[in-house]
Amino acid sequence: MMNEDKKPKRRFSYVWPLAGLYLLYLAYQMVRDVWNGATAYPAMAIAGAAAFAAIGGFLLWREWKTYQYDLAHKDDPSTWSDDPAVWADTAAETQAGEGGELPEAEDGGPEDDEDGGEDEV
Numbered sequence: 001m002m003n004e005d006k007k008p009k010r011r012f013s014y015v016w017p018l019a020g021l022y023l024l025y026l027a028y029q030m031v032r033d034v035w036n037g038a039t040a041y042p043a044m045a046i047a048g049a050a051a052f053a054a055i056g057g058f059l060l061w062r063e064w065k066t067y068q069y070d071l072a073h074k075d076d077p078s079t080w081s082d083d084p085a086v087w088a089d090t091a092a093e094t095q096a097g098e099g100g101e102l103p104e105a106e107d108g109g110p111e112d113d114e115d116g117g118e119d120e121v
Contacts, residue, residue: 012070016063023056 030049033039 012063012067016059020056020059020063023052023059027052027056 027049030039030045030052034042034045034049039045
């Protein structure tokens with residue numbers, strides 16, 4: 001049974017796997033430079049390569065899990081959510097963080113202006 005309060009999962013994106021692959025490539029280059037003796041600070045290069053490899057691996061793993069979820073639920077309309085209001089609510093909660101509320105704007109925005117949204121200077 002689906003929980004009604006559950007937020008929709010994000011969709012697969014090709015940007016994150018490409019970023020992950022690029023970080024893995026940079027890690028490879030750093031280790032190769034250490035191996036060839038082309039770096040002045042091998043300890044720093046190894047630490048950086050380990051960090052790049054860990055982050056790149058995490059990005060690839062996360063997108064792989066998202067891709068698998070999308071494939072498993074592509075024929076299940078109950079998990080689809082193309083409603084802009086649901087995505088806007090999710091984005092607002094993400095921006096607000098733990099508090100759950102965004103700060104109110106002082107002016108009402110362009111829709112409240114009588115002259116069509118142009119402010120006088």
